Amino acid sequence: MISFCSLTPEILEELYGRGARQCPSPNDQVSLVFSQAKPFDLVELEQLLASVGWSRRPVRRVRRALENSLLKVGLWRHDPKFPRLVGFARCTGDGVLEATVWDVAVHPLYQGTGLGKQLMNYILEELSKMGIEEVTLFADPGVVDFYLRQGWLLEPSGNRCAFWYSTQ
Amino acid sequence: MISFCSLTPEILEELYGRGARQCPSPNDQVSLVFSQAKPFDLVELEQLLASVGWSRRPVRRVRRALENSLLKVGLWRHDPKFPRLVGFARCTGDGVLEATVWDVAVHPLYQGTGLGKQLMNYILEELSKMGIEEVTLFADPGVVDFYLRQGWLLEPSGNRCAFWYSTQ
Numbered sequence: 001m002i003s004f005c006s007l008t009p010e011i012l013e014e015l016y017g018r019g020a021r022q023c024p025s026p027n028d029q030v031s032l033v034f035s036q037a038k039p040f041d042l043v044e045l046e047q048l049l050a051s052v053g054w055s056r057r058p059v060r061r062v063r064r065a066l067e068n069s070l071l072k073v074g075l076w077r078h079d080p081k082f083p084r085l086v087g088f089a090r091c092t093g094d095g096v097l098e099a100t101v102w103d104v105a106v107h108p109l110y111q112g113t114g115l116g117k118q119l120m121n122y123i124l125e126e127l128s129k130m131g132i133e134e135v136t137l138f139a140d141p142g143v144v145d146f147y148l149r150q151g152w153l154l155e156p157s158g159n160r161c162a163f164w165y166s167t168q
Numbered sequence: 169m170i171s172f173c174s175l176t177p178e179i180l181e182e183l184y185g186r187g188a189r190q191c192p193s194p195n196d197q198v199s200l201v202f203s204q205a206k207p208f209d210l211v212e213l214e215q216l217l218a219s220v221g222w223s224r225r226p227v228r229r230v231r232r233a234l235e236n237s238l239l240k241v242g243l244w245r246h247d248p249k250f251p252r253l254v255g256f257a258r259c260t261g262d263g264v265l266e267a268t269v270w271d272v273a274v275h276p277l278y279q280g281t282g283l284g285k286q287l288m289n290y291i292l293e294e295l296s297k298m299g300i301e302e303v304t305l306f307a308d309p310g311v312v313d314f315y316l317r318q319g320w321l322l323e324p325s326g327n328r329c330a331f332w333y334s335t336q
Contacts, residue, residue, distance in 0.1 A: 057265070061299075065262035070236075092268070094233035094260050097225070100268050100304070124333070131229075135333040136268070136306065144329050152331040155323065161312050162330025163320040165292070165303040 005031045007078060015083060016076060023075060023122070026113035031078035032086070034122050038074055040066070044085050052105045070095055071126055075106070075119055086110045087119050091127065091135075099127050101137040120150060138164070173199045175246060183251060184244060191243060191290070194281035199246035200254070202290050206242055208234065212253050220273045238263055239294055243274070243287055254278045255287050259295065259303075267295050269305040288318060306332070 005028055012020045017037025025032045042059045050056060066072055075087025087106045093099030101123060106116045127135055139147055148154060155162040173196055180188045185205025193200045210227045218224060234240055243255025255274045261267030269291060274284045295303055307315055316322060323330040 061264050065264040065266075068238075068262040068264065090262075092260055092262050092266070094236040094258075094270075096229045096233040096236065098233075098260070098268075098270065100260070100266075102262075102266065136304075137331050137333075138304065138323070138328045139331055141324070141329060144324075147331050152333045155306070155330040155332050156309070156312075157332070160306045160332060161309060162323040162332075163305050163307055163315050164323050164325070164328060164330075165305075165320045 005029065007031055007033070011080075015078075015080070023115070023118050026115070032115070033076045033078050033083070034119075035074050035076060036072060036126075038076065038083070040072070040074060040085065040088075045088060048085055048088055048107055049103065049105050051107055054103075054105070066090065068092070069102075070099055071123065073119065073123060073126075075115065077110075087115055089119055089123055091123065093127075093132065095130060095132070097132065098134045098136065099130075099132050101135060104137070116146060117150060120147075136162075138162070173197070175199055175201070179248075183246075183248070191283070191286050194283070200283070201244045201246050201251070202287075203242050203244060204240060204294075206244065206251070208240070208242060208253065208256075213256060216253055216256055216275055217271065217273050219275055222271075222273070234258065236260070237270075238267055239291065241287065241291060241294075243283065245278075255283055257287055257291055259291065261295075261300065263298060263300070265300065266302045266304065267298075267300050269303060272305070284314060285318060288315075304330075306330070 007022060012033065016033050016035035019037060020033050020035040023032040023034050042062055046056055069090040070093045071091040073089050074085055076083040077086045089101060089104040091099045091101050106119065124135065175190060180201065184201050184203035187205060188201050188203040191200040191202050210230055214224055237258040238261045239259040241257050242253055244251040245254045257269060257272040259267045259269050292303065
């Protein structure tokens with residue numbers, strides 16, 4: 001990956017904000033960048049989430065949910081003028097003991113190349129840096145194997161049982 | 169419950185902060201109060217959590233986790249001088265779309281009288297007021313029936329699957 005398409009620290013910070021870092025790319029022609037600082041265009045974010053089959057949510061509510069999230073990660077396809085959002089995930093939590101991962105999405109054009117795993121690894125590293133001990137998530141049945149392969153434990157495992165409640 | 173031991177709004181606010189409200193009590197001699205505003209003594213909180221069998225956690229980390237929680241509810245046994253913390257729960261979340269309930273505890277001396285259910289109802293009402301659509305929690309096996317009886321859905325239910333990951 002450290003090849004002709006690696007980006008300088010200056011370009012990374014200028015375009016993607018502090019702490020941005022390159023993501024190993026499956027394609028030498030494509031540079032990918034993780035960023036927690038680059039603001040999201042909420043329409044672009046909704047398009048990404050819709051591309052993986054999620055229902056649209058009111059932009060005003062999504063904005064507040066993002067503001068209140070502990071961690072928001074964008075995976076960007078680098079372009080000096082028009083970086084494209086090709087992956088996303090966010091976490092909520094208390095910032096200390098536990099966190100829950102939501103809205104993990106990789107655009108269908110970029111799936112199947114290990115980027116989902118890179119994205120999850122990035123998130124777990126960042127949560128680990130905060131000292132968070134336990135991470136949870138709720139997954140659709142179609143991606144259960146994806147998480148099992150990465151060492152996640154499916155609940156109820158005998159130790160803890162997961163519940164779900166809709167207030168609507 | 170609206171009997172000789174009901175508390176005036178003035179006493180409720182003075183002792184337990186804004187928005188405090190009485191919890192139906194199983195015993196006329198005991199007044200119980202839900203409060204989100206009354207500060208916790210972290211030693212008393214740890215004693216409560218230890219009384220239901222949870223391991224102790226560093227106070228400094230618990231303080232930060234509380235600060236970062238979306239909702240913290242104390243259930244107090246009223247006393248004009250020394251209110252006692254007999255129940256507790258907290259939620260994390262984005263304040264908009266979803267919340268997760270953690271650390272639900274009712275002191276063993278007060279269990280078996282419906283207070284756990286009252287506490288959960290209180291929390292779900294407060295989350296509903298915020299407009300939160302989905303609430304999740306992780307439960308120990310011993311209290312699975314408790315949540316099932318209250319309308320929670322055990323995962324994986326076919327719709328969503330819960331995962332768990334320890335970073336330690």
